[in-house]
Every structure is written in structure tokens, then in C-alpha cells.
Amino acid sequence: xxxxxxxxxxxxxxxxxxxxxxxxxxxxxxxxxxxxxxxxxxxxxxxxxxxxxxxxxxxxxxxxxxxxxxxxxxxxxxxxxxxxxxxxxxxxxxxxxxxxxxxxxxxxxxxxxxxxxxxxxxxxxxxxxxxxxxxxxxxxxxxxxxxxxxxxxxxxxxxxxxxxxxxxxxxxxxxxxxxxxxxxxxxxxxxxxxxxxxxxxxxxxxxxxxxxxxxxxxxxxxxxxxxxxxxxxxxxxxxxxxxxxxxxxxxxxxxxxxxxxxxxxxxxxxxxxxxxxxxxxxxxxxxxxxxxxxxxxxxxxxxxxxxxxxxxxxxxxxxxxxxxxxxxxxxxxxxxxxxxxxxxxxxxxxxxxxxxxxxxxxxxxxxxxxxxxxxxxxxxxxxxxxxxxxxxxx
Numbered sequence: 602x603x604x605x606x607x608x609x610x611x612x613x614x615x616x617x618x619x620x621x622x623x624x625x626x627x628x629x630x631x632x633x634x635x636x637x638x639x640x641x642x643x644x645x646x647x648x649x650x651x652x653x654x655x656x657x658x659x660x661x662x663x664x665x666x667x668x669x670x671x672x673x674x675x676x677x678x679x680x681x682x683x684x685x686x687x688x689x690x691x692x693x694x695x696x697x698x699x700x701x702x703x704x705x706x707x708x709x710x711x712x713x714x715x716x717x718x719x720x721x722x723x724x725x726x727x728x729x730x731x732x733x734x735x736x737x738x739x740x741x742x743x744x745x746x747x748x749x750x751x752x753x754x755x756x757x758x759x760x761x762x763x764x765x766x767x768x769x770x771x772x773x774x775x776x777x778x779x780x781x782x783x784x785x786x787x788x789x790x791x792x793x794x795x796x797x798x799x800x801x802x803x804x805x806x807x808x809x810x811x812x813x814x815x816x817x818x819x820x821x822x823x824x825x826x827x828x829x830x831x832x833x834x835x836x837x838x839x840x841x842x843x844x845x846x847x848x849x850x851x852x853x854x855x856x857x858x859x860x861x862x863x864x865x866x867x868x869x870x871x872x873x874x875x876x877x878x879x880x881x882x883x884x885x886x887x888x889x890x891x892x893x894x895x896x897x898x899x900x901x902x903x904x905x906x907x908x909x910x911x912x913x914x915x916x917x918x919x920x921x922x923x924x925x926x927x928x929x930x931x932x933x934x935x936x937x938x939x940x941x942x943x944x945x946x947x948x949x950x951x952x953x954x955x956x957x958x959x960x961x962x963x964x965x966x967x968x969x970x971x972x973x974x975x976x977x978x979x980x981x982x983x984x985x986x987x988x989x990x991x992x993x994x995x
Contacts, residue, residue, distance in 0.1 A: 636732065637666060637667075638665060639665065639666070640664055641659065641670070642655055644658070644670055644792070648787070650788060653785075654788045657677065657788065658670060658674075666732075668728075671793055671795075672728055675721060675725050675793075676725070677785065678750070678782070679718070679721040681778075681782050682714060685714050686711070686714040688774070688778075692775065693711065699771075700764065702764045702932055703771055705760075705932070705934055706934060707761075709756065709757060709760050709934050709936045710761065710775070713754070713936075714757065716749075716753060716906065717749075717753050719906070724747055724793075727739070740797060740798045743798070744794065751787060752993070761775055811977075813852050817852075817949070817979040825843070825851075826851035827851050827890075828852065829857070829890075833854060833856065837892065840892050841916070853886075853887035854889075855887035858890070859874075859892045860892070861893075861894040862894070862898075866894065870898070870900060871891065871893060871900055872900055872902060878891070880909075881907050882910045888947075888949065889911055890912045890914065891911070891912070891914075892913075893915045893916075894916060894921070896921065897924060898921075898922065898923045898924065900925070900940075902923065902942065903943075904944065906946075908945040909947055910945075910946070911949070912951070913953060914950075914952055915952040917980075918954050918980060918982045919982070920952075920954075921952060921953050922953075922956060923940060923954070923955050924940060924955075924957070924958060925940035925956070925958070926959045926963075927939070927940070927966065927967075928957070928963035930959075930964050931959075931963065935965040935967065936967075936970070938966050939968070939969060939991065940955060940967070941955050942971075942972075943969075943970075943971050943976060946974040946976075947973075947976070948971075949976070949977045949978075949979070951979045951980055951981070953981050954984060955981065955984065957985035957986075958985075959985070960986055965987050966985055966986060966988065968983045969990055970992075971991070971992055
């Protein structure tokens, strides 16, 4: 797994911060990598699958430097990922002919392949603009994204192979080409390490919390570090019974909506409130805050990549509870058994319990799955029996 985790643990409350990618920094540059020209046979000696590498690079230049081969490989990987995503869509259009297990595996793959297209596009922009060893932090982030692509492919492959017992067409039509794509991803990762990272250079990367994570990690005696308009402040303080700290050094909140099961709030379900949140916002414009009143919310929640900069605050651990019971034994993949899943960047959760009540006899049963860049969980609990907290890929 490619996850890079950052934990800051206090006696109480608890902050769990998951800053998977840091922004490029002015970290120390290593010596420039050589631009020696190689044949495919020679450059492939640096990869884990030499025979696949040589066949894949057969259509590239007969001699080229590692940067040319790396860019050729990432273009091919991006193209293959888009084709695979289209192929999954084709199968899902025929879902009436598929088993429930096959459909669930395909839905997992659809989400994962969609993320891979984004990751590869981002990596290509980096590789296409430089022909030298990258700064340490940027190189580390690049490897993490490419490792996430490989992890996502393997998660998809595991699900497809399990479903293939009842759908031979999936095994032949999807599992076989996806297995080839995992070879391509491993070769690409090796070439990137050779050219842009510096194969034998060992650099210690220190990951620091983001500003939001630092602010939530401070002891404020129950006063959360939020900045909002007078109108939103009045709503928040009325709902929570907590006063906001009066200073300018906090996290900006632009809008607040409420979820409650008593019919007195705008929303009665968390999913409806998430749907109302704006798409693809900028963190500098502030967070969209969903305040979830005390109650047990039997919902399965998946926060998509476009719901960026979303914050959820509950009434406290054991008071605001999001619960479900999906599990492996009952036909769910581990990936999709999560009661709560998030991949959108800059997600923040405060004072909420995440549960999966499937029990030990049901094997894998995830309470919370996070693949979100720079996510923060402050004073939250994760309750289950196996794989309760699942930090996946990126």
C-alpha cells in the first residue's frame, strides 16, 4: 500500500491527520541525474519486469534517455487507464446479466480507475516539465501518486478475481488486461525512480501537519478554531452550545447547514447535506460545514473527489454516530464495506463516531475508509471488529 500517514495523538481530544500528499516545496535538490542514452534492453534492467518492459518499449526510440522512456510509459499508462475505465462502463451497462458480487466489484473498479486517471494526469504534468532529479518532497509525492495507481489497480483486481467465480467474462475481459496494466505501472514507477528521484539516493522526508491540522491539534478547551460570519457563528453556537474563540487565527467556514433526525433542521440525512455542498471549491474560500446533531444515522456515505473542503462536526463521540453493517461474508468487497468513505481532499471530521456493527464472524467490515489527501479526524472514534479504519492508496 502506498499510503503516507501522519498521526498526532493527544490524550483527549484525538486528532488523526492523513496528509497523503504535501505540496511541492523548496526542499534540497539532489545532483542532476545523468542523461545517458540507453537501449530498451539496458534501461529495463532497472525495472522489476524486464521482459514486459522490453516489449512495452519496443515501439519507443531504439535509444533514448530515461526521461524519454519515462514519458513514453506514462503516456501509455494514462491511455490504458482511460480505456480500462471505458471498458468498466461497458460492463456496467449490462449489469442485468451480472451477479451482485460482480456489480459491486465493477463499481469499486469504476471509482478506482477514475482516480487513477486523475493521478496519472497530475504525474504526467510533473514529468513533462522537467528532466532532472526533483526536490525531495516533490519526488516523494510523485512516487506516492504512482504507488497509489498500482494499489488501486491491485484492489480492483482482487475484487474482480473474487467475482470471476460467477462471471467468467469478467475474468477474461477485465482481469487479464488489468494484470498487464499492473506490470506497466510497476515499470513506470521504476523508470521514474531512476530518472526523477535518483535510484540510490536516500532522503528522509519529514511530513508536517497542515495549518488546519495544527489548529485543530491545539488545546482550546473545547473552543474549535473556526472563523465565520456573525450569522453562521450564531447558528453554530446555538447548535453546539459552544462558544467560538474570538481571534483571527482559525479555519474559515463559509456556510453551515444542519442535519437532525427531529425534523427541525434543513436536512434529515447526511447524504442529502453532502449533495447540497458545492463542488470543486478552493480551500482558500473556506469550508462547507455540516453540523450533525446527536443521533444514530444508519447511512452509507461516500464523499466523492469533487466534494472538496468539506467539514463535519457532531455533538461528540458516542452521541453523533454514523453506522452500518456491510461486510465481506455478506458479499461486499472490503473496499466497499465501509460505512463512511472519503476521497475528497481537505476533509475534516470532528466529534463523530464511525461504526461498523457486522461483528467478528463477518470478517472484513470497515467503519471508515479514507483515501483523502490532507484529511483530518479530530476527537472521533472508529469502531468495528476487523479493518475498522482503512487508509487506502494515495
